[in-house]
Amino acid sequence: MASSATLPTLHFSPKPSTDSSIGRSETCNLFLRFRNHDLVSRRSFSVSFDSLGLNRSGTPVLKFDRIRSKISASSAQVMEQSPRKTDSRVPTIVDVDLGDRSYPIYIGSGLLEEHDLLQRHVHGKRVLVVTNTTVAPLYLDKVINALTSGNPNVSVESVILPDGEKYKDMDTLMKVFDKAIESRLDRRCTFVALGGGVIGDMCGFAAxxxxxxxxxxxxxxTVMAQVDSSVGGKTGINHRLGKNLIGAFYQPQCVLIDTETLNTLPERELASGLAEVVKYGLIRDPEFFDWQEKNMQALLARDPSALAYAIKRSCENKAEVVSLDEKEGGLRATLNLGHTFGHVMAVDMSHRLGWIDDSIVKRVYNILQLAKLIPPHLKL
Amino acid sequence: MASSATLPTLHFSPKPSTDSSIGRSETCNLFLRFRNHDLVSRRSFSVSFDSLGLNRSGTPVLKFDRIRSKISASSAQVMEQSPRKTDSRVPTIVDVDLGDRSYPIYIGSGLLEEHDLLQRHVHGKRVLVVTNTTVAPLYLDKVINALTSGNPNVSVESVILPDGEKYKDMDTLMKVFDKAIESRLDRRCTFVALGGGVIGDMCGFAAxxxxxxxxxxxxxxTVMAQVDSSVGGKTGINHRLGKNLIGAFYQPQCVLIDTETLNTLPERELASGLAEVVKYGLIRDPEFFDWQEKNMQALLARDPSALAYAIKRSCENKAEVVSLDEKEGGLRATLNLGHTFGHVMAVDMSHRLGWIDDSIVKRVYNILQLAKLIPPHLKL
Structure with missing residues (x-):
């Protein structure tokens, strides 16, 4: 077995791009490629050279279909099947390790009924819930109840924004400031983001x-927010000339993921979130990719255990990358796979450049079709 | 001599306020009072009990007129006279100690001619200078020259905002983002704030x-920006309902203070800045207050050495407070003296509450009259 220090790993090339590119997507390089990279995590290194089936003397092309569960050291258990049912009210906890800005991610079904979980992270006695017109009728009362139940000293304000990416702008953000200021909130208050990625990004930047x-x-x-945007502290809004150009790296006190909220998620949003789950398999976690190929139907059927496992494993991957590179000096840019022009085009371009072989392209097309992210008739 | 650990020190009471108070100035407590406080700095403790002339068994009233230069340990040299002339092009350096966010403040006459000083702190090859319609005609060309002289790889953009506190708002801030985005600046650029407090606060938050x-x-x-607002990383804009309600704690790479820029400063702005200088004497540096009483005429006459010393000593005080309490958990709030309703009213209220005696009130009135901050006919 080769020394782990010399192992090639999935990485972007020739240099990391960002989701903050300004009108120059033509120069983005969000493709899959193998490179050695100092920043790559232990988990990536733990994939043995042998199991990857690489030709060490030849071109650095990964035979992805030979990746198996030979991983010898990984913090996550390999799941050939969906995990057994356990008490869903006991949250799975994934820690995001960022020194004095570390925080827990709680994952489980029915966690919004576990009032103490939320209340222990509220600072001060004033809370502002930021949500939107779609989510508010479904979960706002439940969240207010979770914040105030048995806790009469806490008062909760809420601001309900219009739903949609097109409202992720400064004008809408000002409505959050207006509400906070008119409510005379002081520095000891807590903002709560209740919704998908747009709400999380806006509420986080407002906070x-x-x-x-x-x-x-x-x-x-949403799955997308649960496995990606709510974790890692990237917050911000769009400018008319580009996405996420104004914002902050700002970490939350905790992330609370109640998988029951996915029961009301539209099909299209579910598929969109699964694209982010697939991303983690592609960029750094082949055993998780294996698991996804076996369990995509369960995920689409919203099997609670399968969803909880996929979310946990995704959060572990994201937490690890963010811990290594909070401000996107390099490694974190791998998390932007698919964010510029989609997985299919990224894989296609990587293949054209000779960085990945046919078998990987086939598997990526296959899993994206399973996840209903691309139509079944799309040809390779 | 009493143990330094039990010394009373100038401090605010009953609790620190902030300049972010929202429409509740009636509850602000920006008065002078003596209290022991764990957070108080060593320099404050170094004022000996004896020299303060306190009645240890009586009420904690400071006889301010007995404060002399008996200070036994201070990082700053006691100046009975203005300092001797030295090579003004050699900057005085005050370090702001904030771990990996530490930075130098350079103070001196003609520093904008010392191109290397500025250039060594520029990251990347793209610079955006943010300034206003008053300052741009005076110093923009000089700053662009300082940035590019002998450094042809650097390109400089500039955005010139309207001048005045009333433009410290989100609409004007968006002009900075517009310019940065239209110029296709990326993360490796550097913003330069050229102007007074409004420009520094807005450029800092934009950055x-x-x-x-x-x-x-x-x-x-401006003196105000040089001795206070440019140091310490408080950035932000106003909301229609209050000042500085939206912003960030964000530290610069360096602060470059060319005292020659004060030659064009209007009288009124000079006096306004001296109010901040006086503040440092009042809140934590009695020997500096002594010095100010002797040198106020030189400051008003814009004597370069006197100005440089006053700026240096002010920055040292500010740097020390900011290092101890960057995010204004407590001590830093002392820096807000006078920001809510002015030195005179603060002193008057402190006196009415029995926290300071007549002699201090008299000296504060006297120095504010010397600095032309209050009219000579104002009665105690």
């Missing part, structure tokens, strides 16, 4: 900038 | 939020 920074909590209600 | 944070440099051109 970062209100009085130069107040506490906040993420309660993501 | 904090553009692409979630880029480097920036402060070049303050």
């Amino acid at each position: 970062a900038a209100f009085l130069r920074g107040v506490n906040f909590i993420q309660i993501p209600t | 904090a939020a553009f692409l979630r944070g880029v480097n920036f440099i402060q070049i303050p051109t």
Whole structure:
């Protein structure tokens, strides 16, 4: 077995791009390629050279279909099947390790009924819940109840924004500041983001900038937000010339993921979130990719255990990358796979450049079709 | 001599307020009072009990007129006279100690001619200078020259905002983002704030939020900005309901203070800045207050050496407070003396509450009259 220090790993090339590229997507390089990279995590290194089936003297092309569960050291258990049912009210906890800005991600079914879980992370006695017109009728009362139940000293305000990416702008953000200021909130308040990625990004940036920074909590209600955008502290809004150009790196007190909120998620949003789950398999976790190939039907059927496992494993991957590279000096840019022009085009381009072989392309097309992210008739 | 650990010190009471108070100035407590306080700095403790002339068994009233230069341990040299002339092009350096966010403040006459000083702190090859319609005609060309002289790889953009506190708002801030984005600046750029407090606060917040944070440099051109607002990382804008309600704690790469820029400063702005200088004497540095009483005429006459010393000593005080309490958990709030309703009213209220005696009130009135901050006919 080769020394782990010399192992090639999945990485972007020739240099990391960002989701903050300004009108120059033509120069983005969000393709899959193998490179040695100092920043790559232990988990990536733990994939043995042998199991990858690489030709060490030849071109660095991964035979992805030979990746198996030979991984010798990984913090996550290999799941050939969906995990056994356990008490869903006991949350799985994934820790995001960022020194004095570390925080837990709680994952489980029915966690919004576990009032103490939320209340222990509320600072001060004033809370502002930021949500939107779609989520508010479904979960706002439940969250207010979770915040105030048995806790009469806490008062909760809420601001309900219009739903959609097109409202992720400064004008809408100002409505959050208006509400916070009109409610006379002070520095000891807590903001709560209740919704998908747009709400999390906007509420997080509002919390970062209100009085130069107040506490906040993420309660993501979409798969996309649960496995990606709510974790890692990237917050911000769009500018008319580009996405996420104005914002802050700002970490929450905790992320609370109640998988029951996925029961009301539209099919299209579910598939969109699964694209982010697939991403983690592609960029750094082949055993998780294996698991996804076996369990995609369960995920689409919203099997609670399968969803909980996929979310946990995704959060572990994201937490590890963020811990290694919080401000996106390099490695973190791998998390942007698919964010510029989609997995299919990224894989296609990687293949054209000779960085990945046919078998990987086939498997990626296959899993994206399983996840209903691309139509079944799309040809390789 | 009493143990330094039990010394009373100038401090605010009953609790620190902030300049972010929202429409509740009636509850602010920006008065002078003596209290022991764990957070107080060594320099404050170094004022001996004896020299303060306190009645240890009586009420804690400071006889301010007995404070002399008996201070036994201070990082700053006691100046009975203005300091001797030295090579003004050699900057005085005050370090702001904030771990990996530490930075130098350079103070001196003609420093904008010392191109290397500025250039060594520029990251990347793209610079955006943020300034206003008053300062741009005076110093923009000089700063662009300082940035590019002998350094042809650097390109400089500039955005010139309208001058005045009333433009410290989100609409005007968006002009900075517009310019940065239209110029296709990326994360490796540097923002430069050229102007007074409004420009520094806005440019700093724009730098904090553009692409979630880029480097920036402060070049303050008013006494107020040089001794207070450019140091310490408080950035932000006003909301229609209150000042500085939206912003960030964000530290610059360096602060470059060219005291020659004060030659064009209007009288009124000079006096306004001296109010901040007086503040440091009042809140924590009695020997500096002594010095000010002797040198106020030289400061008003814009004597370069006197100004340089006053700026240096002010920055040392500010740097020390900021190092101890960057995010204003407590001690830093002392820096807000006078920001809510002015030194005179603060002193008057402190006196009415029995916290300071007549002699202090008299000396504060006297120095504010010397600095032309209150009219000579104002009665005690």
